[in-house]
Amino acid sequence: MRVLITSAIPYINGIKHLGNLVGSQLPADLYARFMRARGHEVMFLCATDEHGTPAELAATKAGKPVADFCAEMHEVQATIAKGFGMSFDHFGRSSSPQNRELTQYFAGKLAENDLIAEVTGKQVYSNADGRYLPDRYIEGTCPNCGYDGARGDQCENCTKQLDPTDLLEPRSAISGSTDLEVRDTKHLHLRQSTMVDQLEAWIDSKKDWPTLTTSIARKWLRDGDGLQDRGITRDLDWGVPVKNGTEDWPGMEGKVFYVWFDAPIEYIACAAEWAEANGKSEADWQRWWRTDKGADDVKYVQFMGKDNVPFHTLSFPVTILGSNEPWKLVDYIKSFNFLNYDGGQFSTSKGRGIFMDQALEILPADYWRWWLLSHAPENSDSEFTWENFQSSVNKDLANVLGNFISRITKFCRSKFSEAVPAAPLDAIAQERAGLWASLAPLIKEYETHMEAMEVRKSANTLRAIWVVGNEYLQNTAPWTVNKTDPEAAAAIVHVSLNLIRLFAVVSSPFIPHAAQQMMDDMHTDDWSWPEDESALSALSTDHAFTVPEVLFAKIDDETREGWAERFAGKRD
């Protein structure tokens, strides 16, 4: 089985916060690393989502042409993602030529299959800004409650749904200009409504999907008037120009596709970008995406926050199915709730919470990876607090895992040498068998949870595996045995040192950097997954190692308080 994995693609307008990370890229990376470790061929793709009004405005604010702004922000996000250990096979860009071509191609196919309608509607145009304004970029006084900061889509004060034309004294949220007019403009609509039955049957067939995923999909399918057709074009400069395949689309000159149409297609285009970047052929990427070209044995899994679910369960599948071509449809959608920050929401726009760059400034990635994954908001929204973070890091990483490695390597150095000690083979075999008997059921449980993408449960089980190391040392007490029977103590140490390698291998999906450090310290590159007790014999007698530096440092109260204070307000 080959595994295709995509993470929801992060929007280009700024650096993402930890809430964004834990809902998409991080669990996707966890799964990708695990599946690779289990010997599967994996294609893990992500990209930046670069089109749309917010990107244009962010570029304007930064005083840069939007293309330059996106290119820069793409590099920034790529660097930070790398810092967090994201093992993307490719980190692409939705503004790539490949995506432009594919997006236009899909639009052409959809038109060919009668799934595109041309609809003329009314849209607010701002003369001062020289652009059409999305509903939420129009502000004015709410006709319902009189709040003067109401947006064109909804009044934040009284929560009433609004139409921009409902607003009293409307103005541009960008410039404040009141020189607005309503113009007729033609757009393409994706006729999703014609495929409701097909989509519902498809969703119904996914018995093992998270409730969060299917319930959101069903809600959109059947709520109110049911699934509505959706505009897939916009009056903007920055985006994929509207074309019918390679042909011009009469009447759509100067318009672009809506970001939510081209962004999921980037999942596919990203594979094409990967091929170009790595000297691969078209066939090399199509074997992941075309079931007529080798993708039959591919399992495709998507990771995303719950806000992304409607587009991935409905709109994008309409694009795929509606093309009437054998493109790979998603097999499993893992969705997440939101992570809150210390009593409120993380917010990009308000600068509240911890952002990815800041997180890496204060601690290595694995500290964050461990906490975020072991507290992933799978069943409900979860909350980050500094106390909880400190407690988890100190207890799980420093005390249970880090200190285990420290105590056994230092004991070995002190009583034997910095190498795996020699011991009678039967004694080693006996210790190995006993230790493996404790580990085997936990490793099996870990595999089961990881395969099911049960992130929290996987973390709990991994922690239980680490605890086995300390239990083993406590029960066998080599420091006592060594006083009367050094050979028996040597056998215990021999096996314990091998346990470090095993820990590194099974832990690597969660904490890849620390795992690499553990492997380096043990002077090994044997990443083979533990299948039986031979996993505890990878390092043989006289195999040298280095006593590691502190693998995970503890967070003291003073430091924690300092961070809590520093991150209490807005980011700089």
Next chain:
RNA sequence: GGGCCUGUAGCUCAGUUGGUUAGAGCAGAGCGCUCAUAACGCUUUGGUCGCAGGUUCGAGUCCUGCCGGGCCUACCA
């Protein structure tokens, strides 16, 4: 307004198709160990499972109502 999710020990969470005395980690208490990042191991105290009804031989689990928290509601992405 409508819909979905959620409420289990001081804290963070597990609890499979309803089935005996409701579990884990952290925090608290006691004991042990001394190799180790004052770390580790063992034992242990904490729960009317949000509230009130109902179905059932039996409800944390199913139904109804109420209360609290969260999210979504289609032109931000």
